[in-house]
Amino acid sequence: RFSTQLSDGRTVFVKAGGAGRPSRRGRLFNELEREEVCLEVLEGLAVPSMVRLPARTVLGVLGGTKARAMAESWVDGGALDQAGFAPLELLGAWAFIAEQLVAFRRRGILYTDIKCRNVIASRAPLAVTLIDFNLATCVEAKGLYRASRFGYTRGFEAPEHRRAPV
16 A cells, blocks of 8 residues: 655555465455445545556556556545544544445445544544445345455454454
8 A cells, every 4th residue: 555646736545456475466456446346436425536547657656566556536634533523523423424334335335344444534624534445345236245245354344244253
C-alpha cells in the first residue's frame, strides 16, 4: 500500500497485489478486482473514488516491481474510534454507516469487513467514509451471496463465520 501525488495535485492511495509470494498472487488479484468493482458500483456514495493511473506511474510508485495495482482518491481523517467524536456524534456516524450498508446492498454489494479502521472519519470537515472493499462480495445472478466469498478480517468476523478461536 502506497500513496503518491499526481501531477494535477491530487493525492492517491495505491493498493498493489501479486508482488509477494506466487502462491498468493491469484487471491490478491481477486481482492483488487473486487475492490475495483465495488468502487465502480458504489460511485457517488461515501467511498473513495477510482483513479486511473498511467502504467509508468504505477511502476514508479511500486519501485519498478511489476504487480497488479489500483488507485483510490485519498481520504483525509483517521480511524473512526480515533476521530475524537462525542458519544452522540459516534451514534450518528454508525447510523450513517448503517444507511450506507443498506445502499450497498441495494446495489448488490455485501460489505462484511466493518471495523473502525475501515471507517475514515474527520470532524472538520465532518466526514465518514468507508474504505477497503477488497473483501466485499457481489450478488450472483440468482440474487444470492456465496458464503465462501464473505470477506472479513480475522478476529472481527461474525461468530458463525469464525473457524477457530482467535
